[in-house]
Amino acid sequence: MSQVDERTAPPAAPPTRRRANWAVALPRNAWRQLTSMRTALVLLFLLAVAAIPGSVLPQRSVNVDQVNAYYDRHPKLAPVLERLGGFEVFASPWFSAIYLLLFTSLVGCILPRLRDHLRALRSAPPDAPRRLDRLPQHAVLPGHDGDLSAIAAELRRQRWRVVAREGTVSAEKGHFKETGNLLFHLSLIGVLVGVGLGSWYGWHGNRLLVAGSDHAFCNTLQQYDEYGLGPRLHPTDLPPFCLELTDFEAKFLDSGQPDSYRATVNVDEAGGAPRRESFSVNSPLRLDGANVYLLGHGYAPVIRYTDRYGRSQTSVVPFPESDATMTSQGVAMFPDANVDPKTGERDPSLQMGFQGLYLPTTPTDTFEARSLHPAERNPGLLLVAYRGDLGLGTGIPSSVYVLNQRQIDDGKLEEVGRSKVLRKGDTWTLGDDTKVEFLGTRPFAVLSVRHDPGEMIVLVSAGVLLTGLMMSLAGRRRRVWFRVTPAGDSTTASSRLVEAGGLPRTDYPGFADEFAALVAAVTGGEPAAERSANGRGQRDRPEPREGTD
Template identity: 60%
Template sequence: MTIVEDRPETAEAPPPRRANPVWGLLRNSWRQLTSMRTALILLFLLAVAAIPGSIFPQTAVNRERVSQYYTAHPQLAPWVDRFGGFEVYASPWFAAIYLLLFTSLVGCVLPRLRDHLRALRTVPPDAPKRLDRLPQHAPARTRPETPAAAAESLARLLRRRMFRTRVRELPDGGFSVAAEKGYLKETGNLLFHFAMLAVLVGVGFGHWYGWHGNRILVAGEDQGFCNAITQYDDSALGPWVTAADLPKFCIRMTDFQASYQSTGQPRSYLATVQVKEGSGAYRGSSFTVNDPLRLHHANVHLIGHGYALELRYTDRYGVTQNRVVPFLPTDGMQTSEGVAQFPDVNIDPKTNQRDDSLQVGFEGVYLPTGGTDGSAVSQFPAENNPVLYLTAYRGNLGLDVGKAASVYALNRGQINNGELKKISGERPQPLRPGGTWTLDDGSKLEFVGTREYATLAIRYDPTQALMLVGAALGLAGLMLSLFGHRRRIWFRVSPANDREAGGSVVEAGGLPRTDYPGFAAEFAALTGPATDDGHAEEGTP
């Protein structure tokens, strides 16, 4: 006979739940991004990424130097531009590092701030059972006070030293005194990181709401400048700024003084200007390289200097036109290149029609101090022996085709296709102030003189104050984090063995929570008088 045992049916165990691989990847990536190691790496990368901004000229600061770099390095410059070397701080790769660093700092600082606030609310922990196992230990000594009085005296001593103190009563009738100090180290760390976040926010908002522009301002009341987009040589507005948002002011330069060392290095620049803001009257002011002109919602920085040539051209019909043309320096001695273009000349008075083939242009080199060897290089940046070398062209200048063109160079395309030709038989002529050059058709060019000009960088950044405060707080936080040291000290006060005689026995131990070479001396200074036979004096160090 076969006996069949009845067994209860058991439900099959559910299959293990598979983790979502996408969620796991995102969680691990977030942990890696918000780790302190990643934040340090990104900070280092940001510093490295900013190096090209110091090596290569930046379009936003000085477009002229970018043009000079193209001239000096025609093969390298296009590659630098392709990788954003002339606009480092607006390049996608710099923005990517910037945003990753911002995200990493936020994810890293917020949990640390939560833990720090929790630690500030938590009382110091009770003394461990074996104080002799701590890095610093003071053996038991007797005191004449009762345990309660001794514990209170020790607590007062530690509070005077700015320790957070907690006194606890023990089951055996004794007391323990727990003290902790050095929370400013973590406070400094958090302050430093929040200051960095403030700087990053300032950079971002400054880019969104700020604007800047560069302008060459020639001395003279007829060369004034008013704050409008059309009057800048180059400009850039933040994404949330329009041309109508620009503040209203006008500037005209009345004088410019430059002094040089014997080697030709600039010693000082001083621009004297008249400024009118809004509907007010003109007022006098001056500024230098390191002391900008501060206006309402704008700062005017002096970043360069050069010479503008005043030329007078009289065409074949006796009509005269004047031009004040800035020449751009090509070296530290102010060897300068530029062009003067006269498109509206040689108009026939009988028909009042302009012949485009009779337009005139001049290009050349100006030397503030020409040498005796006839070389086209200035010997000194001041005007000690000024000379101008010009080459004359006649034809269609190509200014009426509607395409953007540089005002500091002739249209090379017009020269290459034969529309603009060098006047035959005319060699480059050396002219000095007051000199005249007569061309083959009887027209004349007079070198009237020069005026000095200043290259201005006009900028507005609404977050400058925030970045200044962030930098100051970052420095303060760094000092706190470097000089702050977290440590703990415990005293265990027990009743003396001879209870009838009274008194108490005090044992001490100390634990540095961070690397602190001076902790042993501090511990000895605290525990020496505190555990000696007698009361701890108020003025005891």
């Protein structure tokens, strides 16, 4: 048999490498990139940036009137922002995409870390390295009897996780740091879940509620001044209840600053007996399925108008405040005034409107267009009468707190006589023998009725987030080892050598002092500790790998 010369034999062909399947590699690499901590931080930053337009631009779910006013001020820019979702930022597809990607990234990032942390909690501290003198902290305990059970007991007393092996004691501490990190990130997921539930299944509505049974309202969308409904809710899902404002107590300091607000309402919930409840600004009214918050208050003048046919109409009109002293402006309109009782025909040119300025505390010497104090100490009502077409039948939306200025400019609504200041109980007789009476005021309260199913989840998650953050900042993971070795050839207890080593797993400037105090507690005195051989510092020696020599 002939033998082949190895020097002349052709080289062996290199093994062929299988080409990775791109259909598998692409999703795997994309998932790894998405679940990295860097991507999670970038998405969190993008979410914060994406929320800025929601706080700068008016949102349709909060106030439709402000969105319409923005259209009037910026007729060219507003349609562009509308197409980009600028007026519905938190319901836009791009904001939802960032939200869902951040949620997925956090879940994919936390689950592997949680698995590794649970495995580390269950596992015992690793055995001591072969050379303890190479650790950042090292000490020799001369004269120690070598009783490892006493050393282990002292370590357990100081709440170290201890494992005693033959000739060594291993202990570690500081797992709370990683526990805090995981709690912090899990709470972020909880906040995202709570916000998502509140956005999908929450609702809110604002209502200006005037005192009196004739102004009570029930929980339907049609009776709210403005409202927002989650996309997963139907108007019939709102909980049934009715509220009637019976009293409002407002206290002010002598300087005019508000001291306290308290509203008293009659509550009628389905399935329960009517009851009376009181609530304040910082103590909302808790109902079954909704919370009622007190936002503000004001005064509603009661004005009675008697037309030329002797028929009287009474209007209770809320006047919104215009300054801190509760100087309020509003309008009282009587579109059904001066209707001929014989024919029943309404003359649009005989409608009446009164533009008013209400001052809770009117100056005594001269009448100024500003109240001196927000409490009703000397109330006065300045009225300006207008007769004509109020423009209510034109179909053009207008504010209920001012007269239609277009009707005044066109001459369809004319001022009648001169303005008049009325005190409570005063009567003003106009030129056509019609009369206006100021009967007094009623308080009104501005209420915000809200329901957020994720509110408690967000609250608990925020508390856990702060707890996890403090644990993460305060936690320091470190390990210590104690080993007993014979000194020379003798095996007697007096000739045994006990040495200790310590290793911080993270940057911990105070570990040297803690290690010295721990060794002192074990020995019962000051140890003969050494940083390292030949005086080398911590940065000059290599750190041993976990679980190795």
